[in-house]
Amino acid sequence: MAETLVFARPAALEPVITHYCPGCTHGIIHRLVAEVIDELGVRERTVGIAPVGCSVLAYNYFATDFHEASHGRAPAVATGIKRAHPELIVFTYQGDGDLASIGMAEIIHCANRGEKVTVVFVNNAIYGMTGGQMAPTTLPGQVATTCPLGRDVNLAGYPIRVAELIATLKTPAFVARTAVHTPLRAVQAKDVLRRAFQYQLDGTCFSLVEVLSTCPTNWGMPPAEACQWLEQNMVPYYPLGVFKVPGGADRAPRPLDGEEVPCRTT
Amino acid sequence: MAKKLMKGSEAIGEAAIQAGCRLFFGYPITPQNEIPEYMSHRLPQVGGTFVQAESEVAASNMLYGAAGSGERVLTSSSSPGISLMMEAISYMAGAELPAVIVNIVRAGPGLGGILPSQGDYFQATKGGGHGDYRLLVLAPWSVQEAADLVQDAFDLADFYRNPVMVLGDGLIGQMMEPVEFRADRVPCKPLPPKPWASTGWRGDRAKAIINSLFLDPEVLEQHNRKLKAKYDAMVRDEVRYATYGTDRPYDVLIVAFGTVARVVSTAIDDLGEEGVRAALLRPITLFPFPYDAVRQAARKAKAVLVVELSCGQMVEDVQLAVAGTRPVRFHGRQGGMLVTPEEAAEVVRGMVGAFQKEVRRG
Numbered sequence: 001m002a003e004t005l006v007f008a009r010p011a012a013l014e015p016v017i018t019h020y021c022p023g024c025t026h027g028i029i030h031r032l033v034a035e036v037i038d039e040l041g042v043r044e045r046t047v048g049i050a051p052v053g054c055s056v057l058a059y060n061y062f063a064t065d066f067h068e069a070s071h072g073r074a075p076a077v078a079t080g081i082k083r084a085h086p087e088l089i090v091f092t093y094q095g096d097g098d099l100a101s102i103g104m105a106e107i108i109h110c111a112n113r114g115e116k117v118t119v120v121f122v123n124n125a126i127y128g129m130t131g132g133q134m135a136p137t138t139l140p141g142q143v144a145t146t147c148p149l150g151r152d153v154n155l156a157g158y159p160i161r162v163a164e165l166i167a168t169l170k171t172p173a174f175v176a177r178t179a180v181h182t183p184l185r186a187v188q189a190k191d192v193l194r195r196a197f198q199y200q201l202d203g204t205c206f207s208l209v210e211v212l213s214t215c216p217t218n219w220g221m222p223p224a225e226a227c228q229w230l231e232q233n234m235v236p237y238y239p240l241g242v243f244k245v246p247g248g249a250d251r252a253p254r255p256l257d258g259e260e261v262p263c264r265t266t
Numbered sequence: 267m268a269k270k271l272m273k274g275s276e277a278i279g280e281a282a283i284q285a286g287c288r289l290f291f292g293y294p295i296t297p298q299n300e301i302p303e304y305m306s307h308r309l310p311q312v313g314g315t316f317v318q319a320e321s322e323v324a325a326s327n328m329l330y331g332a333a334g335s336g337e338r339v340l341t342s343s344s345s346p347g348i349s350l351m352m353e354a355i356s357y358m359a360g361a362e363l364p365a366v367i368v369n370i371v372r373a374g375p376g377l378g379g380i381l382p383s384q385g386d387y388f389q390a391t392k393g394g395g396h397g398d399y400r401l402l403v404l405a406p407w408s409v410q411e412a413a414d415l416v417q418d419a420f421d422l423a424d425f426y427r428n429p430v431m432v433l434g435d436g437l438i439g440q441m442m443e444p445v446e447f448r449a450d451r452v453p454c455k456p457l458p459p460k461p462w463a464s465t466g467w468r469g470d471r472a473k474a475i476i477n478s479l480f481l482d483p484e485v486l487e488q489h490n491r492k493l494k495a496k497y498d499a500m501v502r503d504e505v506r507y508a509t510y511g512t513d514r515p516y517d518v519l520i521v522a523f524g525t526v527a528r529v530v531s532t533a534i535d536d537l538g539e540e541g542v543r544a545a546l547l548r549p550i551t552l553f554p555f556p557y558d559a560v561r562q563a564a565r566k567a568k569a570v571l572v573v574e575l576s577c578g579q580m581v582e583d584v585q586l587a588v589a590g591t592r593p594v595r596f597h598g599r600q601g602g603m604l605v606t607p608e609e610a611a612e613v614v615r616g617m618v619g620a621f622q623k624e625v626r627r628g
Contacts, residue, residue, distance in 0.1 A: 045466035047335070059475045065464035067334050068477040070357050073327035076319065080331025080339070081464065083315045084289055088335070088466055106327070109320035 010034035012043045014063045023216040023223025026054060026122065028180045030061055032190040033093070033120055036197050037064070046089040047081055049074040051103075053095035054128040072103025075110030078117040089200060091118040096137040097127045100160050107166070111206050114171040118196045119206075121162060124213040125234060132218030136160045139233055144218075159237065163210045167243035172205045175244040179212040179235065181227040192242070205246045212238055269444040274409045274434070275300030277445045278342070278368055279308060281416035284447050287338040287366070288314030291328035293321055293347060296380045297436040298370035301342040322347040326354030326367075333363040334476035336463025338420050342368035345386050346377060348394075355429055356395030359493070360478025362462075364423035366416065367401075368432045370439045373575075373602040381602025382435035384524060387579035390433050391553040398490055400497045402430045402504060403552040405523045409443035415550070418454045422504065425455035426496050427462075433552060435575070437525040437604075500554050507556040510534060511545035512563055517621065518544040518614050519567035519592075521560060521584050523552060526573050526605055533610035544571075544614050552580070560587035568621050569593045571613060573605055 009015060012034035020026045037043050043064055050058040052071035059066035069077040074092035082090045099107050099121050107119065126144055127133040134144040134151060137159045141150040151159075163177040174196055178189035189211055196207035212234050214226035221229060272280070279301050282290070290305040306316040319325035325341050332339045343351060348369045358365055369390065373383035388394075390403045402422050406412035412434060419430040464474040480486035510531045512519075522530045527548040534544045547563045549556050560583075564570050570592050572581040581596045588594055597613045599605050 044468045047464045047466065049331070056479065059477060063467070063473070065467045065474040066476070067331060067464060068361075068475070068479050069330075070327065070353055073323065073330075073354070076324040076327035077331035077334075079317065079319075079324075080289075080291065080328035080333070081335045082331075083317060083328070084332040084335045084337040084339075085465060105320050106324050109324065113317075 010038045012037040012046070012063050014061055016060060018061055019057060020054065021217040023214065023226060024054070025180045025213045028186055029120065029122055029189075029211050029213065030058070032180070032186065032193055033091070034062060035190060036194045037089075039194065040197055040201060042089045042197070042201065045087060046091070049077050049081075049090070049092040051092070051094040051098035053098045055093050055095060055122065056129065058093050072098050072101070073106055074098070075103065075106040075115070075117070075119065079110055079113070079115050082115055082117050086116070089197065091120060091197070093120045094122065095128065096121070096123045096125065096135045100136040100162050107162075108169075111166050111173055111208065112169050112171050114173065114206050116200050116203055117206060118200050119208040120193070121208055121210045122213045123162070123210055123238065124215040125159070126215050126218045128215050128218055137162075139237055142233075161238060163208065163243045166208055170250070172246035173244050174199045174205055174207040174242075174246060176242040177210040177212070177238060177240050179230065179240055181212070181214060181230045185240075199246065210238070212240075269446045271442055272409060272445045273300060274412055274438045274441050274443070275370075276304045277409045277413040278416050278432070279304035280447065281413040282340045282366065282420070283308060283312055283314070284451075285338065285417040285420040287340045287420060288312065289332045289337050289339045290314070290341065291317045291319050291325040291332070291339070292341050292343065293319050293325050295322075295344045295347045297372060297439055298342050298344045298368070300439065301368065301370070305340075322350035323353065326351035329365050330354045330358055330361070330363060333358060333365040334361065334464050336460040336465055338364075338424070340366045340368070342370065344370045344372045345374050345383070348386065348389065352395035355401070356397050356399060357478050358429045359395075359399035359401070360397060361476050362427040362493075363429065363476065364420075364427055365429045366419045366423055366432065367429060368416070368434065371433060371435045373600065379602045380436070382437050382525065382575060382604065383600070383602060384435065384526065384575040384579070385600070386433065387552065387574070387576060390431050391555070399493060400500070400553055402426065402428060402500055403433055404430065405433045405550060405552050406438060407524055407528050407548065409438065409441055410445050412438050413445050413447065417451065421453040421455045421457065424457050426500065428496060433524065435525055504551055505554045505556045505559070506550035507559050508548045508550060509546060509563065510548070511538070512547065512566070514543070514545070516543045516545035516566065517568045518571055518617055519563050520544055520546050520571045520573060520610070520614070521549070521580070522546065522573040523549050523580065526575055529605050529607055530573055530610050532607040533614065536607060537611050537614055542615060542618050549580070555583045555587075557583070557587040560584055561589070564588045564592045567592060569595060569617055571595050571597060571617060573610055574598045575605070576600060
């Protein structure tokens, strides 16, 4: 009987062991990105940009050319590569400290210029590599090593919702938030990643996919519990969905003399 | 190509285009805005790309990306902006990327002023960013030389796989002088292919990883030593300087670079008419510094004068070169104030007068 290969490592992933902690979902996200690169047939013309953070060594795991960027600057590095070689498929892979804290200026302006690049934004609500400090995405009350009593929103403000923030820009873009803590969510995330890369491939627009991710090590809980914690705590604050598509309508402002609407704080 | 009257800033931009640069990333800052403005209209004419970045931090990281993908790239800025670029410059040195950075220096520290200065000598030649690296630093004294050195800078950057800085000031940027771009110009160094560039991995070469991270200390030490070998080769092969009046006997050797050297050369002419004998040594490469040339030229003088638009930075390299064998005097102006030929001449007259008194006492 002839054998049929139904499952294999994506060609866009190197056959190496990663350094990620047990239960961390970086591995799943790497795989989904690699599968999309394979399925679109663009591996040989893809250049990735690794951030500073847990995925700093991503260049060892993807079987494509890669740049290692300084902290937060991956969207600027991506801009340089894409402008030099528009035929390349350029993606950044960034965490929440990298993108939403030190790299906020670079991501906003890369999106606003409408650079034809794809940003994979991994949000695990904490600084992983440096050992669990508070991130701009750390949830209210969530304990981190630099907010040992839990994030105090009166001092640190509320966590930044990056997908919503980028979606407010007028420049056409594809912006979505996904998760990978269940098989169903992972399948959805891959579909969204494929759309994001396809928009770049078609030369349509900038694309950003926020992926909610777990950090069992720094959250201080076993992997299965971390997935539940993400579902119960992160998903309500960071709703999943597509926030912007190219050609989508702008949000209408409320009338100035209209009824006061209290800000949503959850 | 015939000579053309050009502003220094425009000549710098055009020189980059003539050198094959098709990508410019920058951010506005006085007094160098004419360079990005020139590039913004000129680059599209030659199929190139101009990007006005959101900051110098971003501009220099765009440079890092484009340089890593193998293209000739330019940015320009002025002192406070160059400080913001130091992060990417260190990364480019670490990742061995060729790029050209023009610093039209303004007076500092801090926001300082917008007028000419040489106060970024230390930053340019002694590191500036973090880590153990060097930039090749070129200092023009005329618009023509600025155009020539910018073209050479691209060749040197490619040859050494290292960022090269061209250090000018507002005088160079604003001055109008005749410039010639030679159609038959040949690169000043052999230009190696760039198999290391990230242009997509098709399996016909090693995977391109543009990177300065080496977590294994033994590997990083090897990398540091490899970089050091390049800097040693620059010191051996790339020293450039010019002299003025050293073919005649002289009592005072003046060491100055960039536009200040030009002012000093006028002072030397004026002094010569009075019978006061002075000569000029002008470093063109600030790194590598012409230590040997300064040492030898100083031997023929009674004393050395260093003139700078700073509180005294290059003077430390001159002191190293002279190594106590001759007195070294410093004269500087700061804050955007310039040295005039009369002022420089007066300092030299004072030095010569002091020798004569010593001779009478002796």
